[in-house]
Every structure is written in structure tokens, then in C-alpha cells.
Amino acid sequence: MIGSIHAWSTIASAFLASSVEAVEALTVVLAVGVVRGWRSALLGTVAALALLAGLVAVFGSALGSVPVALLQLVVGTLLLLFGIRWLRKAMLRSAGVIALHDEAAIYQEAVLALSGASASTLPNSRSKWDPIAIATAFKAVTLEGVEVIVIVIGLGAVRGLLGAASLGALAACLLVVAAGLVLHRPLARVPENSLKFVVGILMTAFGLFWFGEGVGLQWPYADAAILGLMAILAVASWLGITVAEHLGATGKRAAIRGGSA
Amino acid sequence: MNALTRAVRGLIGLFIDDGKLALTVIGVLILVGLLTHLGSLDGSLAMALLVAGTIGALLVNVIRTASKVKR
Numbered sequence: 222m223i224g225s226i227h228a229w230s231t232i233a234s235a236f237l238a239s240s241v242e243a244v245e246a247l248t249v250v251l252a253v254g255v256v257r258g259w260r261s262a263l264l265g266t267v268a269a270l271a272l273l274a275g276l277v278a279v280f281g282s283a284l285g286s287v288p289v290a291l292l293q294l295v296v297g298t299l300l301l302l303f304g305i306r307w308l309r310k311a312m313l314r315s316a317g318v319i320a321l322h323d324e325a326a327i328y329q330e331a332v333l334a335l336s337g338a339s340a341s342t343l344p345n346s347r348s349k350w351d352p353i354a355i356a357t358a359f360k361a362v363t364l365e366g367v368e369v370i371v372i373v374i375g376l377g378a379v380r381g382l383l384g385a386a387s388l389g390a391l392a393a394c395l396l397v398v399a400a401g402l403v404l405h406r407p408l409a410r411v412p413e414n415s416l417k418f419v420v421g422i423l424m425t426a427f428g429l430f431w432f433g434e435g436v437g438l439q440w441p442y443a444d445a446a447i448l449g450l451m452a453i454l455a456v457a458s459w460l461g462i463t464v465a466e467h468l469g470a471t472g473k474r475a476a477i478r479g480g481s482a
Numbered sequence: 483m484n485a486l487t488r489a490v491r492g493l494i495g496l497f498i499d500d501g502k503l504a505l506t507v508i509g510v511l512i513l514v515g516l517l518t519h520l521g522s523l524d525g526s527l528a529m530a531l532l533v534a535g536t537i538g539a540l541l542v543n544v545i546r547t548a549s550k551v552k553r
Contacts, residue, residue, distance in 0.1 A: 298511055302497040302504055305540055309503060312540075318548045368496055425536070432511060433532055436518045438525050450533065457537045464541075465548035 227444045231382045234423040235389030238372045241416050242365040243397035248324050249361035251401060252331035257354035264350065265358025273366040280370070284378050293379050293435030300375040301428025308421030312458055314414045316465035322413045328406070331357075369394070375424065379431055422458065426450035503543040510535035 254262035284292065313319045335357065369390050377386030430447050433440060440446035498504040514532045517523035523531070 294515075298508070299497060301511070301536065302507060305503065305507060305536070306497065306499040309540060309544060310499065312544050313547060316544075316548055318544075318551050364492060367493070371496060429533060429536060432514075433529060436515045436528070438518065438529055438532075440529065453533060454537065457541060461541045461544045464545050468545065468548045 232389035235386040236393045238420040239390035240393035243394045246365035247401045256335040261351040261354035262358045265355040269362035297431030304424030311418035422454045506539040
């Protein structure tokens with residue numbers, strides 16, 4: 222029962238986190254393909270995927286020789302830092318302190334940037350290789366792909382659930398690519414901030430749990446403690462957002478009073 | 483060399499967005515790790531310190547950022 226909780230939460234976490242990254246990579250690859258041609262966009266994507274596969278092969282085999290306690294400590298720390306970074310950003314966005322991530326706007330920016338560069342460097346025919354397009358697609362897929370690898374290793378390495386985590390990540394990437402193929406435009410309707418909020422909570426909870434186990438703490442109810450940690454983090458985050466929103470409203474009222482005085 | 487520096491920065495950026503928050507969290511982790519290792523902290527107290535310290539650092543950071551930005 223506890224094992225299946227762990228496996229399913231690992232798959233779900235990897236799926237949700239990887240879908241966020243895949244959506245971000247797809248936005249750039251779509252912009253590159255539309256503006257500079259699909260051949261170069263796809264070459265950059267395939268080259269990045271090959272590099273990522275190499276990284277997975279190297280790190281995947283190296284992980285087996287690391288002692289479990291050390292793995293728990295390192296993975297727990299990295300997962301905690303990764304998760305808390307996402308959670309902080311999602312909280313600030315929910316409270317209206319920073320702007321929401323807008324895939325449509327990012328797509329337009331990328332299209333404009335690539336169109337600007339095209340005047341002097343776009344090949345005459347779209348069938349020719351375009352170094353700018355290849356590099357842009359390669360960079361986007363590599364950056365987002367490295368995040369997916371970190372997520373998969375972080376969630377799956379310690380309990381031998383790399384297969385489950387990889388399955389979740391692969392399903393997310395395939396789903397996002399399929400949606401991109403069908404729609405031919407960025408997936409702007411994906412509730413990116415809500416996903417980031419949920420994933421931030423999941424990864425922070427996993428990070429706390431692994432780090433605790435790494436230093437020798439025995440969590441009550443074993444793996445089920447992750448669910449409790451998620452609940453505590455969700456309540457605390459909600460409180461943080463509420464206070465941050467209240468501060469924003471107070472700041473606006475003060476600004477209005479200051480302006481009218 | 484520039485590409486390598488950018489790659490390393492990008493990698494660090496995956497884990498650290500706000501330096502102060504990251505340092506505080508790492509401080510909490512080191513403190514919990516040390517106290518547990520020395521045996522001067524009971525298991526449940528260590529768990530409470532780990533969870534409360536991390537969440538406290540996050541909340542203080544978010545509230546401070548909100549009050550700075552919206553002032």
C-alpha cells in the first residue's frame with residue numbers, strides 16, 4: 222500500500238513537473254519551426270535529445286554505485302532547493318507580486334527575435350540548415366530537458382523508482398508534443414502557475430522526506446509521511462499567499478492615499 | 483570558457499532563484515544534520531526543526547518580497 226503510494230506519487234510528480242518543462246521547450250521549438258523552418262528546428266531538438274540521452278546513460282549507471290544514505294542527502298537537498306524555488310515563484314505569482322508566465326507572450330517574443338535575426342541570416346530556402354534555428358531549439362530543449370532529468374533522478378533514484386519517474390516524464394513529454402502537433406501553437410491554456418504550485422509542493426515534500434531519511438530520521442508512518450508534508454506545505458503556502466496578497470492590497474491603498482494627498 | 487561558465491550558471495540557476503532563501507534553507511539543513519549527527523536533538527524535534535525551518539524561511543522570503551515589491 223505504502224509502496225504504491227510512493228510509486229504513484231512519483232509518477233504523478235514526474236508527469237506534472239515534466240509537462241511544465243515540456244510546454245516551455247515546445248513554445249521555443251514551435252517559434253523556431255514557424256519562423257526559421259522545421260528542418261533546422263527538428264535537428265536542434267534531436268541533437269538536444271541525444272545529449273540528454275547520453276547524460277541519462279552516464280548518470281543513471283553512476284547512481285547505482287552511490288551509497289543510499291548519501292544519495293538521500295544529496296537528492297533530498299537538491300530536490301528541496303528545486304521545489305522551494307518553484308513554490309516561491311508560484312506563490313509570488315498567485316499573490317500578484319510578479320507577473321504570470323505567459324506562453325503566448327513568450328512565443329511572440331521568440332518569433333520577433335528570430336524574425337529580427339532572419340533579415341541577414343535566414344537561408345534562402347527553408348530546406349537549408351540554419352545555425353541560429355538549430356542553436357535556439359537545441360538550447361531550449363537542453364535546458365528544459367536537464368530540468369526533467371533532475372526531476373526524474375530526484376524523484377526516482379532513492380527508492381529504485383527511476384523507471385516509474387521516467388514513465389511519468391515520458392508520458393508528459395509525449396502528451397505535450399502530441400498537443401503541439403495537433404494545435405500548431407503554444408499551449409497557452411495550460412494552468413502553468415497552478416502546475417508549478419502543485420509540483421513545488423510535491424518536490425519540496427519529497428526533498429524534506431529524503432533529507433530527513435538521509436540524516437537518519439525515522440518519519441512517522443514511513444512513506445505516507447510525504448502526504449502529511451504535502452498537506453503542511455499546502456496550508457503554509459496558502460497562508461503565505463494570503464498575507465502577500467493582503468500586503469499588496471495595503472500597499473495599493475497607501476499608494477492611493479499618498480497620491481490623493 | 484564563456485559557454486562553460488554559462489552552462490554552470492544555468493545549472494546552479496535550476497536550484498537557486500533567490501540566493502538568501504537558498505542559503506537559509508541550506509543553513510537549516512546543515513543545522514539539522516549536525517544536531518542529529520551529534521545526537522543533541524531528539525528525532526521528532528529534528529523533524530519539527532527541519533519542516534518549520536524550511537517553511538519559515540520560505541514564508542519570510544515571500545512576505546518580504548511582497549512587501550518590497552508592492553511598497
